[in-house]
Amino acid sequence: MLPVVALVGRPNVGKSTLFNVLTRSRDALVHDLPGVTRDRHYGVCRLGATPFVVVDTGGFIENAEGLDSQTARQAQFAIDEADVVLFTVDARDGVLPTDRAILDRLRRSGKPMLLVVNKVDGLDENAVLAEFSALGIADTFLTSAAHSRGVTPLLATVQSLLPKVDADALAEGADDGIRVAIVGRPNAGKSTLVNRLLGEERVIASDVPGTTRDSIRIALERDGRRYTLIDTAGIRRRARIEDALEKFSVIKSLQSVEAAHVTVLMLDAREGVSEQDATLIGHVLESGRALVVAVNKWDGLDKYQREQCMTSLARKLDFAAWARQVYISALHGSGIAELMKAVNRAYASANHVFTSSELTRAVEQAYQAYQPPLVRGHTPKLKYAHPGGTNPPTIVIHGARTKHIAEGYRRYLENFFRKRYRLEGTPIQIVFRDGENPYAGKRNELTEGQQRRRTRMIRNAKRGKR
Numbered sequence: 001m002l003p004v005v006a007l008v009g010r011p012n013v014g015k016s017t018l019f020n021v022l023t024r025s026r027d028a029l030v031h032d033l034p035g036v037t038r039d040r041h042y043g044v045c046r047l048g049a050t051p052f053v054v055v056d057t058g059g060f061i062e063n064a065e066g067l068d069s070q071t072a073r074q075a076q077f078a079i080d081e082a083d084v085v086l087f088t089v090d091a092r093d094g095v096l097p098t099d100r101a102i103l104d105r106l107r108r109s110g111k112p113m114l115l116v117v118n119k120v121d122g123l124d125e126n127a128v129l130a131e132f133s134a135l136g137i138a139d140t141f142l143t144s145a146a147h148s149r150g151v152t153p154l155l156a157t158v159q160s161l162l163p164k165v166d167a168d169a170l171a172e173g174a175d176d177g178i179r180v181a182i183v184g185r186p187n188a189g190k191s192t193l194v195n196r197l198l199g200e201e202r203v204i205a206s207d208v209p210g211t212t213r214d215s216i217r218i219a220l221e222r223d224g225r226r227y228t229l230i231d232t233a234g235i236r237r238r239a240r241i242e243d244a245l246e247k248f249s250v251i252k253s254l255q256s257v258e259a260a261h262v263t264v265l266m267l268d269a270r271e272g273v274s275e276q277d278a279t280l281i282g283h284v285l286e287s288g289r290a291l292v293v294a295v296n297k298w299d300g301l302d303k304y305q306r307e308q309c310m311t312s313l314a315r316k317l318d319f320a321a322w323a324r325q326v327y328i329s330a331l332h333g334s335g336i337a338e339l340m341k342a343v344n345r346a347y348a349s350a351n352h353v354f355t356s357s358e359l360t361r362a363v364e365q366a367y368q369a370y371q372p373p374l375v376r377g378h379t380p381k382l383k384y385a386h387p388g389g390t391n392p393p394t395i396v397i398h399g400a401r402t403k404h405i406a407e408g409y410r411r412y413l414e415n416f417f418r419k420r421y422r423l424e425g426t427p428i429q430i431v432f433r434d435g436e437n438p439y440a441g442k443r444n445e446l447t448e449g450q451q452r453r454r455t456r457m458i459r460n461a462k463r464g465k466r
Contacts, residue, residue: 002044003052003162006082008075008106010098011059013090014118018145019043019056022155039203039216039231040074048159055082060102073201079109084161086154087137088116091128095135103135112161115140116154121147176219177226178347181256181289184266185235185276189296193266193330194218194231197340203231222340230256235280254283261391262290262346262425264339269295269309269327273316281320288392290346290426291323294339299329322418324425346425350391354421359385363397366416375404383435393417394429402432 007015020026023043041056055078058071079085085106089099106113115137120128121144132140139157143150182190191203194216203216220227232253257263263284267277284291293313301309306327313325324342328335363385372380381400388394395417414428446454 002165003050003083004055004078004081005045005052005084005086005158005162006055006057006075006078007086007088008057008079009059009088009102010090010096011061013059013088013093014145015059015088016041016056018086018088018116018118018143018151019054021145021148021151022047022054039071040078041216042218045155048155050159050162050165052083052158052162060098060105074203076105079106079111082111083163084158085109085111085113086116086158087113088118089132091117091120091123091132091142094131099135103137113137113139114154114157114161117142118145120144120150176228177221178262178343179228179230179260180262180264180343181230181232181260182264182266183232183235183253183257183280183284185268185274186233188266188268189330190266191231193264193294193296193328193336194229196330196333196336197222197229225344227343230260232256235276257284257289258287260289261350262292262343263287264292264294264343267293267295267313269297269301269306272309272312278316281317281323285320285427288427288429290350290391291320292339292342292346292425293317293320293323293325295325295327296330298327299332299334322424322426342425349423350393350426352393352421352423353390354387354393354395356384356386359387359395362417362420363413366413369416370409370412372405372409375401380405388429388431392427392429393423394431396431396433398433398435400435402434405432 007019009015019041022045024047025043039058043054043056045052045054057075057078060072060075087103087106089095115132115135117128117132117140120142125142128142129140141150141154141157143154145151182193184190194203195201197220198218202218216231218229218231220229235253265277265280265284267273281291295309295313298306314321317323317325324346326335326339326342328339330336363382367382372382378401380402382397382402383399385395385397388396397413410430413430417423417428417430
């Protein structure tokens with residue numbers, strides 16, 4: 001495994017900004033509001049000779065309770081697994097009692113530690129060093145993460161403290177497996193599902209809606225297959241989103257759908273399918289991603305409620321009937337194995353590889369079984385087909401007068417291909433292409449003999465009228 005470097009400190013000292021600088025990404029959500037980061041956020045820094053894993057953590061708060069105490073617990077997990085700890089402080093705030101409390105915790109861990117004094121822009125560096133020398137840390141670095149200032153010497157020292165890495169570890173992360181985005185409304189059980197799959201308290205799960213604010217990527221290996229789980233923030237209706245932070249969280253959640261191979265939509269079985277859930281499915285369809293519907297909290301329903309829920313799902317999700325519906329309990333673990341099987345089937349279907357010959361034969365059979373409606377008195381012709389890509393499977397069909405083919409016939413072809421190739425859990429895109437007319441825009445020039453015959457024919461026609 002790659003060595004691990006943890007970023008630890010109070011809230012709003014710039015840990016997430018430094019994380020983005022080290023990983024050359026914008027994965028961590030950055031905002032002036034303290035306490036934005038709650039879960040552990042992992043990324044890989046490849047700026048130096050030896051790559052290493054960077055862990056962004058939530059801020060430690062004195063006498064923390066509720067979600068703050070769970071955030072501090074996640075930060076402690078990061079300290080325990082780290083090879084080097086970057087203790088990050090705010091130069092503008094100076095040394096606070098909370099900083100000393102965090103320092104005592106870090107010293108008890110016995111991990112190698114560097115002091116990162118952030119936000120030094122416009123300050124007297126000698127005065128800053130004099131103030132923070134009271135902490136007694138020899139390796140102190142003055143940085144401005146927002147402007148990437150002071151990061152180079154910090155990286156050089158971090159590299160010198162890292163353990164040696166073998167070749168296998170250097171290649172780690174090249175294949176992140178099946179990327180699975182878990183989306184849904186707030187408090188649907190997304191974080192609980194992630195923790196159940198991992199078998200540990202990896203992300204904070206709480207009854208308070210909106211606990212998860214950022215999109216967290218977590219590696220998982222299950223039954224010999226590799227996955228990357230993406231836990232996302234709950235998405236509410238646009239009218240209910242008030243602050244800018246929640247808007248950024250929603251944007252990152254929707255971006256996670258774009259980056260995933262398979263999207264798992266979490267539904268609360270007690271609430272059924274809402275308008276917001278249907279909107280989320282619509283976004284997944286527009287993105288062309290495979291879809292699995294996980295109906296959570298199934299264990300809390302009696303027989304009648306389950307029948308009513310299944311009837312409602314069949315009616316409201318008719319436009320995405322190809323998506324597998326799995327009934328689970330993320331809290332107790334029932335249905336998890338079936339959910340992962342559905343994810344694997346959806347991924348395999350989304351990446352199914354066709355050949356041009358088999359697609360052409362399939363189009364011929366579909367055309368013979370049911371021809372498209374007439375277009376201005378003529379029947380559209382479907383000549384041949386070829387693959388146009390995967391995830392989602394794209395089929396390009398060439399023919400004549402295909403621009404006016406009805407949407408119902410497109411759905412017929414989609415269902416035909418889905419049944420023929422047993423494609424489950426993935427949308428299918430069908431693209432029609434009209435053959436070009438080689439004589440379009442060209443004038444038919446008559447030869448000299450044709451012109452004489454045309455003149456003679458016109459003269460004879462005039463004589464006949466007399």
